[in-house]
Amino acid sequence: MKVQIFLEAGLPADTVAELGSLAENFGVDTLWASSFPGHRDPFLSLAMLARNSQRMRLGVVPISPFEVHPMRISDALLTLNELCGGRASLLVGGLGKSVMRVTGLEPTRRVTAVRECVEILKTAARGDLLEYAGEMYRLAGYQATWATDAPPLVYVGATGPAMLKMAGRVADGVMMSDVPLPRMPEVLGNARQGLKGAGRDAKDFRFNNFFAWHIKSDKQESIAEARRELVWRGILQKWHTSPFLGDSDSDFVEANWGAFMQAFLQRTSVIEGIPEHIVEALVANLTFSGDLKAIDGVIEHLKSFEAAGLDEITLKVHGDADKAIRIIGERLVPELS
Incomplete structure (x- = not known):
């Protein structure tokens, strides 16, 4: 199981770079920077780390086509991907409550909007001339000829059946949020149904679950x-x-x-x-949650997730991120790799 780290929103770029270097040294698969209203831009916050890291993937989560047009998302994603040499990741979502509260936006036809955004991003990443006429988004004559690195990974943020099935059809992976173990057969089954319908191999798809990490010494x-x-x-x-x-x-x-x-x-x-x-x-x-004695139980819980079909876990760290990453790197990563 790949272990990924989700940082709190709005950290300065130099802090992200320091934490990212620490995470990479521990073998963390991906470091995610959060997009949240009124906080530092996550793409820019990852720029310094992009130039100073070698192996770890760098991701932005979540971006919605309701708040940013897919064309602009593509430009930002491909620029980050260029900076890190083809190691960028992105999670596309249907618009979270925080953005809705600040902007007053009320998304409709979320599954269609996210699908079209993912299709645009994946086609654009190949450097092909893009003529896209969707139900909600259109691009004419868009081409990023300079995008020559390995394409970024595009995840869909999903828990509901329709979004999960769509993710299986068009995305590189899915990141669920806080899904408890008893629900795994249901959610993974929906994603696999989408994969099967599109004739895709599940081995090439990433099944990820976001979970809150609060383990501390105290x-x-x-x-x-x-x-x-x-x-x-x-x-x-x-x-x-x-x-x-x-x-x-x-x-x-x-x-x-x-x-x-x-x-x-x-x-x-x-x-x-x-x-x-x-x-x-x-x-x-x-x-x-709990003290360091709880970690053995966490490892067993994560192995149960893996046995159910999950191959990635994204851990949202809180408070002292340096300490949290050290605990995860020293205790979790070796047991799950």
Whole structure:
């Protein structure tokens, strides 16, 4: 299983370069820079690392064709790919809640928009003359003749069946978000259905799951951090939580999502009005948390993910990223490589 690192949004380029060098030395497969409103541009934040790294892939996550036209996404992606010698990756998504809140955008026909964006990006990366007439996007006479490096990898951010099947048809891989182990057969089955329908070999496709990493030397600090960040775990949708909470508690969590957001905004681990057994179950099933003694259990959990068909894990690090990368590099990467 390939281990990947997802950095917090907005880190300065020199910090990204330092953390990236550390991650590469530990054998991390990909370092992802996050795109988030009001934060530093992730493509530019990776530029310094692109010139000063050799093996590790460099990715931007997520970019949506609703916020940036596919032509501009292509220009930025191919420029990053040139800077790092053909090691760029990109995750295309259907537009996250954070961007929707800031911009007021309300995406429609998400699967079609993401599919067309991926088709444009993959064709453009070959340097071919692109005449694209889609339902939502059009390009006439676009050609990046200077894009001569190995093409970048283009992932789709997906959890729902339609987006997963589409990803299997057209993308290089899929990154799911916070999907618990019991849901793996369902989500991987949908992606494989798309692969089969397009006559593609699953061996050439990357199955990735994003998961929150909170492991620290101090267990209390780890759990407090995990609790504060719970609001983002699968946006606490019933589909994510019902396998371990059951229907009633999952409905309760969805109905009280605002309590989790308040805890995040107030930077507190106290989630008002939510029974403790629910909070503990969410932390246990949707995060990797605890002190260093918990790592053996995390490794077994990840091996179960791998046995289910997952071949990549993207770990979102929080707080002191240097310490987190060292723990992941020293304890996880050797066990999973």
